[in-house]
Amino acid sequence: MTEPRMTHEQARDLAAAYVLGALERSEEAAVRDHLATCVEPHPEFEAFGGVVAALDLVDLELVEPPASLGARIMAAAAADLAAHPRTSAAPVAPPAGAPAPAPAAAPTPFPSAAERTARAERRRTGAFDWALRIAAIVAIVVSGAYVLNVQGQLDRARAFDQAVAAVVQAGQQPGATTVVLAQQKDQHGSGIAAVASDGSVTLAMRDLLATSGTQTYTAWVIVGSNAPVNVGDFAVDASGARAFTTKAVPTPAGAIVAVTLEANPGNPAPKGPIVSAGQVPSPPPAASS
C-alpha cells in the first residue's frame, strides 16, 4: 500500500510504534522518509528510541547460540567478501583458464601469528582456524574467478552458504587443506573445497548450470600425470549451488581437483568439458600450529 506523503504530525503520532517496530514496513518507510527530509525537530523519536534498549534487558532469557552458528555466519561473510570485495582490497587478476595458484604467498588481512595463537587459546572450537583458511582463499579470488552473483538472489546465496558451511566443517579437521576451484573459460561454476586427510574432497560449488536428464557433474582427482580418477557424480538444481563429498582417494598436495559436466554418471574417464578446477596447495601454516 502506498501512503501519501507523511505530515510532521503523522510522523510524530507514529513515533512510539515506530521505535517498537510495530508499524507495517511500508508505514515505517514513510516515517523514515519523513525524518530524512523534515526540518522540524522530532525529539519524540529520540526519547522513545532509547527506551527500547531497556526492553532488551528486562525479561529476556539469555540463550547461548549453538557454536555452529558463528561458523555459518563467518562462512557467509567470507563468501560475501569474495563476491563483493571491499574497495580497500587489492584485486588479483583471475587465473584465466588455469587452475588457481597455490595460495601460499597470498596476503591475508589477518592478525599476526602471535595474535592468532592467543585467540586460538581463547577459542577452543577452532572457529578461527577455518576463518583464516577462508580468508586465504578470499585473498586470491577477490575478482572474476569467483564472482558470486548474489544480488537479488539471497536464496541462492543461502544455498551456497550452507554448502560452504559443510566445507568449513571438513576444513577444520586435522590435516585438511582447502582448494579453490576456478571457473574455466566459457564455463559456469566455481567453488571451494576442503580435502580431508583421508583424501575425500568436500566441495561447495555455485553458479553451475542445472543438470537435466542423465546429465551429471563428475568430480575428478588428478595426481601428477596419472589418469583422472572419478570420485563421484552429482546433480545440480536451479539454485546452481551444491555441496558434495567425494569418495576418498589419495589427494596429495599438488593434485588437481576438477569438475566436469558429463552426459551420464559413472564415466571411468572424463568426456565432457572441465567446468571448474583447482590445485591442492601445501597445508597452510595455520594447520600445523
Next chain:
Amino acid sequence: MNESQSSLRGRTASPADDADRAVLALVADGQLESLQELYDRYKTMAYSIAVRITSDASLAEDVVQDAFLGVWRNAGRYVEGRGSVKTWVLSIVHHRAVDAVRRRRPTTELPEREDVPPPALQAPDIWHDVAAGLDREEIAAAMGTLSPVQREAIELAYWGGLTQQEISERTGTPLGTVKSRVRLGLLSLRRALVGDEDGLSDLSDLAGDGT
C-alpha cells in the same frame, strides 16, 4: 562531558562504545576477524532476542545470520551519534526477527527482503549509557509502573512483532486505544528510568487522548 561534540547532544560515549566503534570500522573495512569479534560480543543477546521473537531456535539462527550479514555488508552505514553500535546491531536483529515472524503470518503485508538494515530504532538514545548502567531489577521496577494493558501492548509489539492494527484485532481493542497504550507505556517507562528533566514535558501531548 564532551561539549565539543554538539551533534551528540551531550551524550558521552562509554569505553565499550568506543571499542565497538573501532571494531565496526574494521568490519566496514572487510576484516572478517573483526566481525567474529563483534559476533562473539553480542551473539548471546542477539540470539536470545531472535529466539524470544520467533519462538523457533532454527529460525532464530537464520535471523541472527541474516542480521550479522547485514552488519557485515552495511557496517559503513552506521552513523555515530545515532545510538551505540550495540543498539544498532541488536535493532537489526530485532527487525529481521520481526520480518521473519511476519512472513510466517499470511495476514500481514509481506515485508520485502531488505539488504540494507533499516534505521528503525536508530534514534539517538542519549541515555543509553544510563540504561546500560541500570540493573535488571531497576528496569523491572520501571516496567512495574506500566498498567497491565500498556505492558501487554508493548510486549505484543516489541516481542510479538505485531503491528498496532494486529494488536487491536488480537485484543479486541480500538486502534486509537492501542496507540495510546503504546505511547503512554513508553512515556511511563522513560519517566521511571531517566526522570523528567530532558525535555520530556514537550512530549506530554503525545500521550494522546484517553486511557
